[in-house]
Amino acid sequence: QVQLQESGPGLVKPSETLSLTCTVSGASISTYFWSWIRQPAGRGLEWIGRIYTRGSTNYNPSLKSRVTMSIDTSKNQFSLKLTSVTAADTAVYYCARDDTAIIAWGQGTLVTVSS
Amino acid sequence: QLVLTQSPSASASLGASVKLTCTLSSGHSSYAIAWHQQQPEKGPRYLMKLNSDGSHIKGDGIPDRFSGSLSGAERYLTISSLQSEDEADYYCQTWDTGIRVFGGGTKLTVL
Numbered sequence: 272q273v274q275l276q277e278s279g280p281g282l283v284k285p286s287e288t289l290s291l292t293c294t295v296s297g298a299s300i301s302t303y304f305w306s307w308i309r310q311p312a313g314r315g316l317e318w319i320g321r322i323y324t325r326g327s328t329n330y331n332p333s334l335k336s337r338v339t340m341s342i343d344t345s346k347n348q349f350s351l352k353l354t355s356v357t358a359a360d361t362a363v364y365y366c367a368r369d370d371t372a373i374i375a376w377g378q379g380t381l382v383t384v385s386s
Numbered sequence: 387q388l389v390l391t392q393s394p395s396a397s398a399s400l401g402a403s404v405k406l407t408c409t410l411s412s413g414h415s416s417y418a419i420a421w422h423q424q425q426p427e428k429g430p431r432y433l434m435k436l437n438s439d440g441s442h443i444k445g446d447g448i449p450d451r452f453s454g455s456l457s458g459a460e461r462y463l464t465i466s467s468l469q470s471e472d473e474a475d476y477y478c479q480t481w482d483t484g485i486r487v488f489g490g491g492t493k494l495t496v497l
Contacts, residue, residue, distance in 0.1 A: 272446060306486060316422075316430065316477055318486040329484035365429060371481045372420035372435040374445065379429045 273298040275366045275377035283360075283384050289353040293366030293377060300324065300347045304369035307340065307351045309362040310379075317362075321369045322349055356384045388414055390478050390489035397495040403466040406492050408478035415459035417480050421452075424475040424491075433476075436461055468496050 279291035293305065307319040320330035322340040330338045334353070342349040353360060361384045368375040389411040398404035410417055421433040432445040436454035444452070451469075455462045465472055473496040478489040 308486075308488075315491045316479075316488040318488060321486065331485070363429075369486070371418075372432070373422065373430075373479055373486070374420075374432045374435070376422075376430050376432065 273368055273375045275368065275375060277364060277366050277377045277380040279380060279382070281381055281383060283356055283382060284386050285357055285384055286355055289351070289356050289360060289382055289384070291351045291364055291366075291380065291382070293349050293351075295347045295349070295368075298368070300342060300349060301344050305342070305349045306367045306369040306373060308365045308367055308373070308376075309360075310365070311359075311362040319351065319353075319364075358384050360384050387411060388417075388480065388482050388485065388487050390419070390480055390487055392476075392478060392489040392492045394490065395493045395495070397497055398468055399497045400468055400470065402468050403464060404468060404494065406463045406465075406476050406494065408461040408463075408489050410459040410461065410480065412459075414480075414482075417482075419461045419478045419480045421454060421463045422477045422479060424477065425471065426474070430477065433463070465494075470496055472496055 274296045276294045283289045301324040306321040322328045337354045339352045363379040365379045366377045367373045391409040416438045418437045420435045422430040424430045434442045434444040436442045442454040451466045475491045477491045
């Protein structure tokens with residue numbers, strides 16, 4: 272059974288870059304698509320983007336100019352970078368296995384954008 | 387544009403059944419969706435994938451009380467024999483080439 276665990280700084284300053292990593296266990300990261308999803312407090316889920324091995328990516332058009340995803344098959348990890356963050360980027364960030372349906376979720380990590 | 391519409395809230399009594407609705411936007415009525423549950427203060431959990439032929443594939447450990455169905459552009463999640471732990475937010479999710487879309491979620495209250 273696949274398990275996902277997000278990690279990264281919980282506090283990021285405005286205008287700086289948010290960086291998160293997702294460590295996958297129980298499945299080879301080379302075999303599937305992997306997504307990032309976020310959820311501001313009290314609000315719904317927003318898909319950020321997805322990545323496949325060999326670096327094939329798709330991003331939410333609303334975030335595309337600020338998002339970069341990468342994958343490290345040697346560590347079974349994939350990562351998210353979101354540049355020029357503002358308070359509006361404060362949210363719980365989830366990594367997930369993407370099989371068109373999102374079929375497995377990490378527990379989530381809260382990232383607060385504040386000076 | 388691919389959009390999913392959900393009612394913001396629903397309620398039903400303990401032990402009863404409830405049917406939650408997710409509506410696909412015009413031109414997308416044949417799309418498959420997935421249902422996810424988010425209990426208070428927890429992350430989402432995958433419940434099932436509901437295919438366009440009405441078949442569904444549940445996640446590991448999802449009770450038989452949860453089932454999916456469809457009619458036209460509407461996709462349903464039915465929860466029978468409601469339990470207190472079913473009180474949660476329920477999200478539908480769909481996809482097209484290169485994009486994933488979530489509905490706004492339905493908050494289910496178990497009375």
